[in-house]
Amino acid sequence: MSEKKPKRQIIAIDxxxxxxxxxxxxxxxxxxFxxxxxxxxxxxxxxxxxxxxIFSVRANNETGKKAIIDWMTENQIPFDDVTDRKPHSVLYIDDNAIRFEGDWKKTLKDISEVQHYSKSKK
Structure with missing residues (x-):
């Protein structure tokens, strides 16, 4: 009897x-792009x-989901699934996020200081 491989945990990436x-x-x-x-x-x-x-609002219909799958495949970037929702995972990687560390005052300060990286490169 072969041993069952442990199921790998999920990292969800925008x-x-x-x-x-x-x-x-x-x-x-x-x-x-x-x-x-x-x-x-x-x-x-x-x-x-x-x-x-991979998660994206773009994947909320078959056309968008297929476009992401095709793009990832053409660019030879590995992935296991594409969805339009943030799945249950051990970690999320997203360009529009602030890490919550249990302190709402710090979170509000972080929000006030946000400058999206794509806009800061101008």
Missing amino acids: FDGTVCKYPRFVSPGNIP EPIDGAKEALETIHKYFRIV
């Missing part, structure tokens, strides 16, 4: 602005230890 450059929205089924520098290599490393679920 698509637009995290894996794929995202200067502007075109349409759910049209992704004419390049991968963010280092994304492919990072996801290859993550995929050795975790399942990768």
Whole structure:
């Protein structure tokens, strides 16, 4: 009898602005942008230890979901699933997030200091 491999935990990763450059929205089924520098290599490393679920509002219909799957495949970036919802996971990677550390005053301060990285490169 073969041993059952332990199920890998999930890391959920946002698509637009995290894996794929995202200067502007075109349409759910049209992704004419390049991968963010280092994304492919990072996801290859993550995929050795975790399942990768890509999440994006773009995937809320079959056209958008297929576009993400095709883009990830064409760019040879590993993933296990694509969804339009944040799945239960051990970690989320998202370009539009603030880490909550149990202190709402600090969180409000963090919000007031946010400057999105794509806007800070102008």
